[in-house]
Amino acid sequence: MNSVNETTRDRRRIETQDRILTEARRLFAETGYDRTTIRAVAAAAQVDPGLVMHYFGSKQQLFARAAETESRPIVEGTAEEVAEQLLERLRASLIDEPVASLAVLRSMLTHPDAADEVRGNAHVRGSNIGKAIHGVDGALRADVLSAVLIGVVLGRHLLKLDQLADADPDKIVELLGPAVRSLTKG
Amino acid sequence: MNSVNETTRDRRRIETQDRILTEARRLFAETGYDRTTIRAVAAAAQVDPGLVMHYFGSKQQLFARAAETESRPIVEGTAEEVAEQLLERLRASLIDEPVASLAVLRSMLTHPDAADEVRGNAHVRGSNIGKAIHGVDGALRADVLSAVLIGVVLGRHLLKLDQLADADPDKIVELLGPAVRSLTKG
DNA sequence: AATTTCGTTCTACGGTCGTTGAATGACTCC
DNA sequence: GGAGTCATTCAACGACCGTAGAACGAAATT
Numbered sequence A, B: 001m002n003s004v005n006e007t008t009r010d011r012r013r014i015e016t017q018d019r020i021l022t023e024a025r026r027l028f029a030e031t032g033y034d035r036t037t038i039r040a041v042a043a044a045a046q047v048d049p050g051l052v053m054h055y056f057g058s059k060q061q062l063f064a065r066a067a068e069t070e071s072r073p074i075v076e077g078t079a080e081e082v083a084e085q086l087l088e089r090l091r092a093s094l095i096d097e098p099v100a101s102l103a104v105l106r107s108m109l110t111h112p113d114a115a116d117e118v119r120g121n122a123h124v125r126g127s128n129i130g131k132a133i134h135g136v137d138g139a140l141r142a143d144v145l146s147a148v149l150i151g152v153v154l155g156r157h158l159l160k161l162d163q164l165a166d167a168d169p170d171k172i173v174e175l176l177g178p179a180v181r182s183l184t185k186g
Numbered sequence C: 001a002a003t004t005t006c007g008t009t010c011t012a013c014g015g016t017c018g019t020t021g022a023a024t025g026a027c028t029c030c
Numbered sequence D: 001g002g003a004g005t006c007a008t009t010c011a012a013c014g015a016c017c018g019t020a021g022a023a024c025g026a027a028a029t030t
Helices: A008-035 A038-044 A049-056 A059-066 A079-095 A099-108 A112-116 A138-157 A162-166 A169-184 B008-035 B038-044 B049-056 B059-067 B079-095 B099-108 B112-116 B138-157 B162-166 B169-184
Strands: none
Touching (some): A008 A038, A008 A059, A049 A059, A079 A169, A138 B138, A138 B162, A162 B138, A169 B169, B079 B169, B138 B162
């Protein structure tokens, strides 16, 4: 059989790899790097632990693959426009929990090696915000902004602060509007 | 020997327990619950692992003891006053990293059991902010505020975002002033 | 000085982990 | 339809973990 038609084997292999990766992502996000075991990922994906190793090489490489996210568009424009884009991004992160990003975040906090595997992948560090913030202390204000937004997403999805976990995303975004705008303006 | 005079043994025992607790706190904060091993704590405190068990019963109880912090004073007053108190508290957390609180935070993110051991100890969840914020959505605004402040401390001490990790605490507090004030006001 | 107390170490068990390499058996191809 | 490929499983290893209990030796008590 030639290379354009995919065989049954090809289909099953890809399907299995996807299943492993999906479960890995979920587990890394839910329980962090250390407490996510190869064995647990394998069980969730209904395969043998050895198969996970065979496809991904090591736990570390599995994490790296699981942590891959489509790089987000760079925010840009005037201070007001940047603020609105960030708030919109926040709203999305409040509604759908950004599984891969949370996996990275949670694991960066637990396993330095996991963080190394991710460095330069800019969903956490800066989130491409840096270049969009101008004026005095632009870089610092960008980091503060990142920290603030990370804090809110973290508080809702990981810490599950009572009110924050249940609140209407629109309401949260509304409350944070002035705070975010005060930081985008130089 | 009676009970008012402390013996050499008493002194050495208390000294050893303190040493273990100090190292435990440091390690829990630095590497989180899972990656902090009883053996590592023991080695850092220069004692046998068994002694740690003997004094603290289990890893979980050791963590509970390490996570104890003096409960912080409740913030109160007008919206402006609350904002100033929170900013002052933030400044302190930016200068001296709050080791015990970070240990709790880091471990809450990695080990649910560790978090359970701490529930009701209010340094993270709410930080007693809740009752001080009045007006519409007071409880929610308190949680958002907690999340924002946690995010900044986290970004500086744990994630070590470039600019945020090195910046002058006063400068950070200054930048966050408007954001915090916008959230304390109903 | 003899005896008891107790702070501390030593040794070991059972369990789980990441990882490996051989074995298996269904699918592919000629 | 027989040979070969390859997705997958099986069994086992060495390492490290939390934990338990016996053993030791210096301080305390009598």
